[in-house]
Amino acid sequence: MKLRTKITLLSSILVMVILLFVDVTAHLLFIKIATRNEREELQNKWTEIITEAGPAMILKNAWGPKLKDELSDDTILRFFDQQSRFLYEVSRQSRFKLDDIRFNLSQSSQLTDVQGHKILVLHLPVLSPEGHQMGTLEIIEKWDALQSNVDILDTILVTSTTGAMLLSLVGSTILANAILLPILSSIQTMQEIERSLKFKKIPARSHNQDELSQMTATFNRMVDRLEESFQSQQQFVSDASHELNTTLMIIEGYANMLRRWGTRDEEIYKESLESIYEETQRMRTMTRQLLTLASSQQEEPEPYERIELIGCCGQIIAHLKPVHDRQITIFTDEKEIWFDANLVKIKQLLVILLDNALKYSSDPIEILLSTDEKDVHIRVKDYGIGIPEGEVKRVFERFYRVDSSRHRKTGGTGLGLPIAKAITDVHQGTIRIDSVEGEGTEVIVTLPRRQQEGLSPR
Numbered sequence: 001m002k003l004r005t006k007i008t009l010l011s012s013i014l015v016m017v018i019l020l021f022v023d024v025t026a027h028l029l030f031i032k033i034a035t036r037n038e039r040e041e042l043q044n045k046w047t048e049i050i051t052e053a054g055p056a057m058i059l060k061n062a063w064g065p066k067l068k069d070e071l072s073d074d075t076i077l078r079f080f081d082q083q084s085r086f087l088y089e090v091s092r093q094s095r096f097k098l099d100d101i102r103f104n105l106s107q108s109s110q111l112t113d114v115q116g117h118k119i120l121v122l123h124l125p126v127l128s129p130e131g132h133q134m135g136t137l138e139i140i141e142k143w144d145a146l147q148s149n150v151d152i153l154d155t156i157l158v159t160s161t162t163g164a165m166l167l168s169l170v171g172s173t174i175l176a177n178a179i180l181l182p183i184l185s186s187i188q189t190m191q192e193i194e195r196s197l198k199f200k201k202i203p204a205r206s207h208n209q210d211e212l213s214q215m216t217a218t219f220n221r222m223v224d225r226l227e228e229s230f231q232s233q234q235q236f237v238s239d240a241s242h243e244l245n246t247t248l249m250i251i252e253g254y255a256n257m258l259r260r261w262g263t264r265d266e267e268i269y270k271e272s273l274e275s276i277y278e279e280t281q282r283m284r285t286m287t288r289q290l291l292t293l294a295s296s297q298q299e300e301p302e303p304y305e306r307i308e309l310i311g312c313c314g315q316i317i318a319h320l321k322p323v324h325d326r327q328i329t330i331f332t333d334e335k336e337i338w339f340d341a342n343l344v345k346i347k348q349l350l351v352i353l354l355d356n357a358l359k360y361s362s363d364p365i366e367i368l369l370s371t372d373e374k375d376v377h378i379r380v381k382d383y384g385i386g387i388p389e390g391e392v393k394r395v396f397e398r399f400y401r402v403d404s405s406r407h408r409k410t411g412g413t414g415l416g417l418p419i420a421k422a423i424t425d426v427h428q429g430t431i432r433i434d435s436v437e438g439e440g441t442e443v444i445v446t447l448p449r450r451q452q453e454g455l456s457p458r
Contacts, residue, residue: 003183007176008169015168023157030153031111034146035120039109042122042139045070050137055126059135061088068092074142079126081135111143118143182212186219199227250279304451307346309337309376313367316350320358327364328354337369339376340451341427349423350378352416353443357382361440375429376447383440392433396421420445427451 049070050058058067059079067077067090076091109122122139182202189202201220254272261268310332317328357365361384368379387395395417420443424431429447 004173004176004180007179008172011172011175012165012169015172016165019161019164023161026157027150027154031146031150034149035109035111038120038141038143038146039122042120042141043124046124046137046139050124050126055128055134058126058137059087072141074144076140078138078140079135080138082133084136087135111146118146120146179212182216186216189219193223199223199230248283251276254279304340304342306338307341307343309339309346309369309378310334311336312343312346313350313369316347316354317367320351320354324358326358328367329364330367330369332369334369334371337371337376339447339449341447345423345426349420349445350380352420353378353380353445356416356443357384357441360384363440371449374449376449378445378447379442380445381440381442386437386439386441387433387435388437389435392435395433396431 049067059081061079071077071090071092073092076089078089079087081087107123107125109120112119112121120141120143122141124137124139125133126135126137128134186202189200192198193200201223202216254275257268258272310330313330317330320326320328354365354367357380361382363383366379366381368377368381370377370379397418421431424445424447427447428451429445431443431445433441433443435441
């Protein structure tokens with residue numbers, strides 16, 4: 001069943017139920033109010049007559065002829081003493097049986113059906129001047145007017161309900177079309193994207209903030225992100241292919257040199273082997289970094305734990321010093337800095353930042369650690385060659401190199417800083433670079449001290 005049909009049927013059924021409830025309520029309320037008014041009118045009339053004639057005279061049938069003059073053709077009066085014994089009856093003409101009418105000594109009223117007629121029965125105590133009950137007056141009135149009025153009311157209700165149901169069916173159809181119009185537009189746009197494989201947005205029809213407008217805005221934002229991701233993946237494949245192709249071309253070139261002159265020229269032989277080995281190592285590093293970058297972009301939450309930053313930096317420095325024999329100093333006012341993070345990722349982040357500083361500087365390197373109420377701040381500062389001002393914003397792009405020849409000499413792949421940015425993004429942090437060409441570079445990383453999700457207790 002289509003959504004349009006469901007909306008039409010459900011809304012029509014809802015309106016039908018509401019109308020039926022209103023009709024039944026109106027029917028019952030009309031009978032209740034009409035009965036109450038008629039009862040009060042009869043009670044006031046005959047209470048006044050009993051008071052005027054006197055209770056004793058009424059019960060002795062001294063006023064029978066006068067009472068009969070007060071009656072209509074459809075009213076019967078019956079009198080009972082205080083022991084509920086029948087005394088006498090007054091009526092103009094009794095045209096219905098009274099056997100089914102239930103007598104009640106106290107004041108009461110009831111509406112019943114007798115021989116197809118509506119009968120209103122009212123029991124009214126006959127009281128002495130001192131307030132003692134001397135007997136009971138039973139007033140029986142055939143009330144055909146009530147049935148006529150109820151029939152008229154029912155006819156009006158049925159007619160109006162039928163018309164309202166037809167109008168609700170038309171209104172439900174219009175409402176369903178109005179609701180589904182943006183959805184149908186979304187479906188059409190999605191089908192066009194599926195057929196053409198080109199990203200397209202749904203036109204915004206209004207500036208309202210209703211749910212359909214929010215759905216359209218959400219879809220358009222999703223399309224933007226998908227398009228951006230698609231273009232990023234295309235650029236990534238293009239850059240990776242270019243880098244791998246360049247490495248393979250270098251290896252192929254040196255392999256050809258070995259084939260031609262390697263057996264006759266020992267220097268060419270050594271140079272070719274060394275270059276092939278270096279390029280092979282570089283390709284291996286690049287492949288490992290590509291896998292790292294891909295894994296860091298997975299949407300699964302990272303397992304976090306409480307780690308101590310100063311000790312972690314000390315471990316990384318201890319591993320790097322024997323290889324590089326360089327001075328790396330930690331500056332901080334804190335004795336310990338604890339925060340929630342993935343230990344393996346944080347170590348990888350520190351290695352990337354220190355490795356870049358070691359490659360492009362020869363002076364001592366500084367690590368400055370600080371905290372505030374919410375965040376941990378890591379600053380890695382070197383006094384090396386720096387980065388040109390126009391290039392700083394692009395260093396986080398995959399495979400981007402400020403100077404390709406310089407990266408060839410240092411073994412860089414252009415993936416270190418993108419991996420560092422991916423790690424900070426996973427930890428809901430930020431990373432930025434301040435650099436002056438010829439003076440040095442400072443990388444500033446800010447990470448939250450507490451992670452909202454994924455914290456693994458230690």
